[in-house]
Amino acid sequence: MQRVSTTLLFELAFFAFACLVGSPAQAAESEPGFTSMFNGKDLAGWDGKEGWWYVEDGAITSQSTPEKPCIKCNYLIWQGGKPGDFELRLKYRIVGGNSGIQFRSQMRPDWDTYGYQADIDAAGQWAGALFEHARGGIAMRGQRVVVDENGKKQVTSLGDSAELMKHIKKEDWNEYCITARGSEITLAINGVVMSQAVDREKGKAARDGIIGLQVHPGPPMKIQFKDLRIKVFDQAKP
Template sequence: MKIAFLKIGLVLLLLLGLSSCKQKEGSKDNANTELTEVSEESGFIEIFDGKTLSNWKGDPTYWSVQNGNLVGEVTPETLLKSNTFIIWQGGQPDDFELKLEFKIATSGNSGINYRSELLDTIPNALKGYQADIDGKMRYTGQNYEEKKRATLAYRGENVIINTQNNSNEPESLRANVKKNCWQSREVIGSLGDSDSLKLNIKSDDWNEAHLIIKGNKLQHYINGVLMSEVTDNDTVNRKLKGYLGVQVHVGPPMKVEYRNIRLKNL
């Protein structure tokens, strides 16, 4: 009998030990998951406080803070004659990642400008690279260069931009744009069909944009899906640093909202 009891006791101890090991392993896995989630956001800083327009410059007719969101709004009484931006005043990033969430009305047209220049002739206006955003989702995710080379990559395209000539005069730029698209570009691959990629974008709801801008490679992600990629080899017209800003576009009354705007310098 004693031997039998001893055997039962040893079995119970063994089972308890295995259970304890499993619990410890589970705790370790959970800890690693938590660390991974933290490390993915490591280095990002909030550049919009959700309360004020501090460190942002734009026309208060069109830009405000509502319910913690940065809101751009055009009303029937405030229709625009030219696109207007609210511009971050914290620097001119070169290599960076930008994450933010946006929600846009169906009638809306907006975009996230980066590595951009200020225009002298129009207040609160930028020219430069833009991650396009629109409410009908025709253009959302593409790379459009505002007031410069126009469309560089449509949604679903991996593109190389080549130097067109040795001049960056406005006349030269206009001559090389046809049907609102830069002609000195080469589509080197597909990221997916544009209409299929559009299924990853939510209409009149919150979406996350993630821009990875490093060297001459420009990647636009929406909700974790790569929508366009540009390698800009045009040493005459490309920019490697510049202003960040978001836009409201000429057109009908519209509303666009941004929140959780985070920047990481690379």
């Protein structure tokens, strides 16, 4: 795997600093261009499967238990549009299991989705990775991946996956920053760039779509999200 250039490292450091400066302690209205996606009180502006999503202590919450297991993925869908180019900031906390944030995705029946996902994983394997339902892991934590029109990948390193994982707090609140502009997608957690992709594959690289929050099947788990806000940009040329 090739090493990333000094110039790219500088650009990534600048991007991470921008995400960190826009801390969740600031209200969306104090961040120029950002719009709040969640009122902190109820699920107004969101739609999900009854009985699976609720607000607890000011956070959007979903939980699976031995008595109420999650047997298939389902999503809470934001009703604010289908943004293409944007920066999304939020806080998440996960205890057990796996979750994620869908974006530029398609809606499917029964609150299912299909598309890009900024991954969240309590075990660490997928945390900070860019996943997509048709192609699996596009860029794992520590990777910058360029996908050409035919689906061929060129992979360079952003850093050691295990070292990057140390920046993610276990069973505590973490800040996720997702930036999508044209073909380029960057995922950062707690101000540290975790993965990046330039996706140009014909017929598979989506340029807009829904945003959703995931509860994943498997062992008992709890996922929470708060301080969600988005800044939508003018659509970049492909």
